Each structure stands twice: as C-alpha cells, then as structure tokens.
Amino acid sequence: MTTTGLPIAEAAEAAGLSVDTLRYYEKDGLMLRPVPRSPSGHRRYDATDLRWVELVTRLRSTGMPIRDVRRYAELVRAGDGNEEERLALLRGHREVVLRRLAEVTAHLGAIDHKIGIYEDRLARVPRSA
Amino acid sequence: MTTTGLPIAEAAEAAGLSVDTLRYYEKDGLMLRPVPRSPSGHRRYDATDLRWVELVTRLRSTGMPIRDVRRYAELVRAGDGNEEERLALLRGHREVVLRRLAEVTAHLGAIDHKIGIYEDRLARVPRSA
DNA sequence: GGTTGACCTGGAGCGCGCTCCAGGGAGTTG
DNA sequence: CAACTCCCTGGAGCGCGCTCCAGGTCAACC
Numbered sequence: 001m002t003t004t005g006l007p008i009a010e011a012a013e014a015a016g017l018s019v020d021t022l023r024y025y026e027k028d029g030l031m032l033r034p035v036p037r038s039p040s041g042h043r044r045y046d047a048t049d050l051r052w053v054e055l056v057t058r059l060r061s062t063g064m065p066i067r068d069v070r071r072y073a074e075l076v077r078a079g080d081g082n083e084e085e086r087l088a089l090l091r092g093h094r095e096v097v098l099r100r101l102a103e104v105t106a107h108l109g110a111i112d113h114k115i116g117i118y119e120d121r122l123a124r125v126p127r128s129a
Numbered sequence: 130m131t132t133t134g135l136p137i138a139e140a141a142e143a144a145g146l147s148v149d150t151l152r153y154y155e156k157d158g159l160m161l162r163p164v165p166r167s168p169s170g171h172r173r174y175d176a177t178d179l180r181w182v183e184l185v186t187r188l189r190s191t192g193m194p195i196r197d198v199r200r201y202a203e204l205v206r207a208g209d210g211n212e213e214e215r216l217a218l219l220r221g222h223r224e225v226v227l228r229r230l231a232e233v234t235a236h237l238g239a240i241d242h243k244i245g246i247y248e249d250r251l252a253r254v255p256r257s258a
Numbered sequence: 259g260g261t262t263g264a265c266c267t268g269g270a271g272c273g274c275g276c277t278c279c280a281g282g283g284a285g286t287t288g
Numbered sequence: 289c290a291a292c293t294c295c296c297t298g299g300a301g302c303g304c305g306c307t308c309c310a311g312g313t314c315a316a317c318c
Contacts, residue, residue: 008295020277023296028275040284042295055243058236066275087247090240097237101230107187108226111219114184118216137265148265149307156268157305169314171265195305 005036005044015053022053029070030056032077062097134165134173144182151182158199159185161206191226 012019022043026035032052035043045053059069068089075086141148151172155164161181164172174182188198197218204215 018277019295021275024276027298038295040295042284058239060275062233062236062240083247083251087244087251090244090247094237094240094244097233097240101233101237104191104226104230107191108223108230110187111191111223111226115216115219115223118212118219122212122216147307150305152266153306167265169265171314189305 005046005049008043008045011043011045011050011053014050015057017053017057025053025056028066030066030073032073059093062093063100064093068093134175134178137172137174140172140174140179140182143179144186146182146186154182154185157195159195159202161202188222191222192229193222197222 006014008019008022012022015022017025022045025031026043031049033049035045035049038044056069056073059072060066072086072089075082075089135143137148137151141151144151146154151174154160155172160178162178164174164178167173185198185202188201189195201215201218204211204218
C-alpha cells in the first residue's frame, strides 16, 4: 500500500468544494505548498493539505477575500518569525466578521418584525377572505 | 416651499448608498414605483421611497440576491392579496440568514481558537526573541 | 450670453470567485 | 487493441452587483 493521499475528487468531496475550486486555490497561491503528485502527475492530498483546505474554507466562508487568504498562506509558508503579522491578520478578520455579524443580526431583527406584522395581518383575515 | 423630496445625492447620503446604486436599483425593478421627478426630470425621493430603500438595504445586506428583492417588490406592487407569498419569501430568507449566521459563528469560533494559539505562543516567546 | 453644477440616459466595464471547456495523457477492463 | 475513466493544463466564460463614462439637459449665477 504505497497509495498516499486522496485523489482530487475525494479531497473535494471531503472538503465540500468542487474539484475546480481545489485546482483554482492551488493555482492562485492559497495552498501551503504545491499539492504532491502521484507518478503520473495526479494530485494526492494528504492530511496536512486537507487540514489547510479546511482552514481556507473557514476563512473563506467567514468572508475573507481570496487575496487575504493568499497573504496568510504566504506568511505561513515563510516560516517562523512572522507570527505577529499572522495574528494581526486573523484579528483584523475577526473584527470584520464580528461587525458583519452584528449588522446582519440587527437587520434580521427588523425583518423579523416585518414578518410578525404579516403574520398578524394574516391571522386576522383567515383564508384568502 | 413646493420642493418635495430629496434629490438623488441627498437620498444616497441618507441611505448610505451611492447615487449610481440608487439609479441601478430603480432601473432593475427594485423600487416600489418609478421615483417621482421634478419638472426638469430630476428624481425626488420622498419618505416612502426612502423607507423602501431602507428595507431593500436590510434585505441586501443580509444577503438576499437582487432578483429576490425584485420579486418581493413585484409582490408589494401587485397590491393586497399576496401576503402569504410575501411572508413565505421573507421566512425563507430568514431561514437562510439564520443558517449562515450559525455557520459563520461556528467558523469564527475555530478562528478564535487559532488566534488563541498564536497569542499563547507569542506570550511565551516575548519580543521577537 | 457664458459658465458652473447637479442631474439625466444608455451602455460599457470591472472585480470577484469560481466554473467550464478543449485537447491530451495515463492506467484499467474486456 | 479499443473503450472507459480519472486526471492534467491553459485559458475562456460567467453571474453578480455594482461603478464608471460620454454626451446631453436644465436652472442659477455672474
């Protein structure tokens, strides 16, 4: 058993992304390293690649732009010594996310209120009467 | 004082949107009605227009796609009788937003954890040592 | 009458984040 | 050997939501 790592289709499945997206992330510099290849040139995602993809997914799905994810990947790739910068990037992102969560929550409250108004109105005038 | 309604620049200012965006919303059918015009053809946003823009902003900034906002505007424009449909649209949106909030919150938790790790590491190895 | 400034219209352009496609190779199956 | 499947690459294309631009009108001011 020399088969190491998942082929791209399974990695995509595991990550909840498309095959195209995985290739795109790599081409765009979001990965920590070029994904290792099998002798025939096919990508083989190992556990560290998959964990990194998971982190990228977290950053992306909290709204971090591709370019910032790339920046973060560059810092990690550069190795020890830039932890402050990584931390600053993550903290900055955290602040942005918190502000957005607060904004969305507030707007949702107003929408809920509107929903309540429609519910009352419909309760008062039962079936299409 | 026959001046009724705000010119587009002031409406944009009040709404926190750009002038271009306000025109775009109207062109794209997101408004309840064509915005009234001054004799010279300039838009004049009155209170009802501004309140509607505010609602559109709430829907948009909670992630509702333009096409759904347009659909909602069409329902309201159509007048009484389709309240169930409006309610369904708003409720559906609410569910989507709640799911996204939960997802973002969960991912943010993982990111916070990572921030904590960096903080510990940096606290242990004080100043660039 | 000329200039300025706010606004108008139709339509092109753009940044983002994928998504899709053509053309090709390598390994397995019958 | 042919057929099939999975993968490869480079690059084009796309949906979204604006954003920008050219060319023009109109009212007010000097």
